[in-house]
């Protein structure tokens with residue numbers, strides 16, 4: 247254990263090699279730098295859909311736009327409600343609010359940090375149009391129970407799969423559930439072009455609706471400015487798609503490494519008194535581990551933040567978990583909800599806890615050699631003991 251006392255070495259993120267270099271030159275030299283007439287975006291969409299077992303994919307500008315577009319295609323607008331986990335990145339709720347809809351936060355499970363299905367069921371009203379599970383850190387939410395809940399209530403399921411490129415549930419890939427899934431390719435995500443996003447779409451009708459809306463309502467072959475529906479410009483460019491094609495080729499092997507390293511790290515973390523790593527779910531049989539997450543239950547927010555500072559000083563890529571969405575000003579800026587923050591907090595005890603005692607490490611830590619993970623666990627053990 248000669249790593250003790252020294253900062254562990256972690257790989258850089260994002261990663262690239264000659265595949266990205268070649269791809270960028272190829273996109274540059276083809277002479278069309280947007281998707282119309284180019285081949286990179288279309289090829290990426292085919293490859294990304296096939297990789298996830300979905301009939302279709304549509305590349306877009308970023309993950310937030312992907313969620314907005316998906317909600318729009320599912321008929322969400324003023325008067326509708328979208329059920330979202332209270333513990334998530336703000337885009338999940340902001341996308342609904344941007345469309346004039348009400349985002350209804352519900353609690354998550356204390357161990358998996360995924361949406362609590364019973365809490366989601368309790369939040370369904372006649373105005374509910376969509377339930378949006380977030381596959382937290384790449385751990386697929388309970389898709390069986392959620393599919394039943396959605397079907398029983400006649401509402402759509404939209405997967406926020408920003409963390410879950412390549413994840414599986416009972417052998418099924420993200421594109422095999424028959425629902426729209428939204429992805430992000432922002433700089434930190436599991437595959438990236440700096441910015442970018444995509445939808446997986448289960449049928450041609452939704453693909454066409456999404457295509458029109460992501461291209462100012464204009465049909466693919468239109469030459470007469472006959473715009474069909476309201477929309478915006480959410481088109482991804484050719485350079486980004488070229489890079490994403492190269493990133494996709496690397497993803498499966500990286501997911502396998504992260505999964506293996508998390509088995510090691512979570513075992514080590516579970517052995518530290520006071521530390522509880524994110525639980526798995528045997529049904530989520532390929533977990534991408536976008537974040538290596540753990541809790542120090544009962545630690546207050548300030549003590550948690552101080553602990554993170556010590557971890558960062560020791561060389562770990564450590565961060566605070568998401569803040570409960572209803573505890574941000576942004577949420578209330580577009581909220582239109584009747585409840586107060588205290589009332590929402592009252593029915594979201596797990597979110598209250600995880601968002602104040604949770605810590606995550608960047609997934610590049612899980613691409614490191616196992617010595618670095620032993621050193622990581624020792625640093626965390628030392629820092630927690632000193633708390």
Ligand SMILES: *Cc1c(COP(=O)(O)O)cnc(C)c1O
Pocket residue numbers: 308309310311334335337338380406408409429430431432441442443
């Ligand atoms: C990153 C992220 C998004 C938004 O993606 P962007 O590409 O940054 O807009 C949405 N949902 C979750 C859960 C995310 O982590």
